[in-house]
Amino acid sequence: MTRISDLLREGRCFSFEFFPPKTEEAEAQLQRTLQELAPLRPSFVSITYGAGGTTRERTHDLVVDILRSTDMTPMAHLCCAGHVEGELRAILGRYRDEGVENILALRGDPPAELKLPPGDLFHAVDLVQLARDIGPFSVGVAAHPEGHPASPDLVTDRRHLAAKLAVADFAITQFFFRPADYLRLVDDLQALGVDRPVLPGIMPVTNYSQVARFAALSGAEFPADLAARLEAVAENPADVRRIGVEVASQLCRDLLDAGAPGLHFYTLNRSPATREIFANLGLSAAR
Secondary structure (H helix, E strand, C coil): CCCHHHHHHHCCEEEEEECCCCCHHHHHHHHHHHHHHHHHCCCEEEECCCHHHCCHHHHHHHHHHHHHHCCCCEEEEEECCCCCHHHHHHHHHHHHHHCCCEEEEECCCCCCCCCCCCCCCCCHHHHHHHHHHHCCCEEEEEECCCCCCCCCCHHHHHHHHHHHHCCCCEEEEEECCCHHHHHHHHHHHHHCCCCCCEEEEECCCCCHHHHHHHHHHHCCCCCHHHHHHHHHCCCCHHHHHHHHHHHHHHHHHHHHHCCCCEEEEECCCCCHHHHHHHHHHCHHHHC
């Protein structure tokens, strides 16, 4: 078994994120992506969890399938929103019994139109502590370089993240576009006495409108200069994708040069952009 906290102590981690497919076609696409990315030997792969448990079984089944049928180390996302404590204990107990050792503990931000029952745990830090009670998990949490959209200010956001990292093993950031935002986050945490590793999240822009929408939802500012470059070629998807991969590759170089403990790629269940960035960074041959 492989714990992510151990991997991070041993060296840099390069990881990929996927979401559970909803259709047979999407399942086939994900399986192709897993096969195409496996040769890159990711340190681990993470599987997202739908708001209020809407993908509970699909997330569980995909995590366990990856554990059983591949050489990749899976990490299961888990949200406390909409769950009572007994449900969360049962989910964590199943993962423990299946041999899954890595959990990303999230509060969860369901859309307003999704009516969820009140949960017993209101913050991700509570879920981290619950996971500690259930099994010997390596537990990660989410970080927002530019602050969580629901935080009243950046100082409050950083203190909240520091409290999570006082009990968690590592953090993975929401995607961002400027290395300075990540470096400021790390500096702010160090000023608060936190030295847990923070993996930067990378989402190359392969679809401008889609990523711009994701950025608006997550609180990440879409840089005006990048937006202008993409808008100028908006009618040519190949050019949008080329610029997106180029910009993401440079962001990754800057982050690694600055000492980031690795990179976490939001793949959207597709492999080409991630494979191209790995090649641009020289990681394909190095790993």
